[in-house]
Amino acid sequence: MNDGDGGAGRAAPRKRADARRNERTLLDAAAAVFVTSGVEAPVRDIAARAGVGVATIYRHFPTRADLIIAVYRHQVEACAEAGPALLAGVASPYAALGRWINLFVDFLVTKHGLAAVLHSDDAGFDTLHAYFIDRLVPVCAQLLEAAAAAREIRSDVDALELMRGVGNLCIGADNDPHYDARRLVEFLISGLRLPH
Numbered sequence: 001m002n003d004g005d006g007g008a009g010r011a012a013p014r015k016r017a018d019a020r021r022n023e024r025t026l027l028d029a030a031a032a033v034f035v036t037s038g039v040e041a042p043v044r045d046i047a048a049r050a051g052v053g054v055a056t057i058y059r060h061f062p063t064r065a066d067l068i069i070a071v072y073r074h075q076v077e078a079c080a081e082a083g084p085a086l087l088a089g090v091a092s093p094y095a096a097l098g099r100w101i102n103l104f105v106d107f108l109v110t111k112h113g114l115a116a117v118l119h120s121d122d123a124g125f126d127t128l129h130a131y132f133i134d135r136l137v138p139v140c141a142q143l144l145e146a147a148a149a150a151r152e153i154r155s156d157v158d159a160l161e162l163m164r165g166v167g168n169l170c171i172g173a174d175n176d177p178h179y180d181a182r183r184l185v186e187f188l189i190s191g192l193r194l195p196h
Contacts, residue, residue: 023060026050027074030057030067035109039068072128075107076135083139093146094153098189100143101166104136105185108170137163153192162192 029050033041043064047054061067082103086096141159148155165188170181 022052024074026052026057026060027071030071031075031106034068034071035106039064043067069128073131076132079103079107080135080139083143087143087146092152093143093150094193097143097147097153097192098186100140101185101189102182104140104163104166105170105182108167133160147192151194154194157192162188 026046030046033046033049037045043054043057046067047057050057057067061070079100083096083100086099087093090096090099137159140163144153144157144159144162147153148157166185169184169188172179172181172184
């Protein structure tokens with residue numbers, strides 16, 4: 001009998017880990033759909049991409065705002081964790097910076113939609129914005145410092161200033177389907193390079 005109890009005790013943490021993994025899969029799917037179709041995309045599109053039923057999404061996230069906020073936090077954490085991983089695994093700090101900025105651009109697409117969804121809750125949006133700044137500015141600074149130390153980019157680039165510049169370039173995509181924010185951001189990042 002004790003063996004049965006021990007098995008049940010071990011199964012509960014595994015189930016919690018599975019539930020966390022399933023939620024991450026759902027949030028990844030929602031983020032991908034938001035990037036391509038906006039935050040007003042049909043929930044059925046998110047469910048199809050995640051391989052779950054629509055009811056599963058509503059069980060985890062009763063409102064669209066709940067889902068968008070969860071995606072926002074998930075993307076912030078993914079961006080924060082990606083910086084050090086890219087520095088460790090990519091050929092050069094400049095290449096790591098470029099790849100991280102691409103993740104940041106994807107995040108900004110969702111963030112712009114979040115502002116519209118939360119327009120009636122300014123305090124909630126301000127709290128999320130502070131969380132975003134606290135988590136991502138140090139990561140961007142680390143990438144910039146590594147690229148400057150490797151003499152790949154100029155050394156006078158401020159992380160928050162760069163992130164604001166990238167954000168401003170992404171705003172134009174809201175109203176013009178032909179606007180290519182990623183291409184403009186690529187020009188901005190290539191402008192940081194030192195001549196060889």
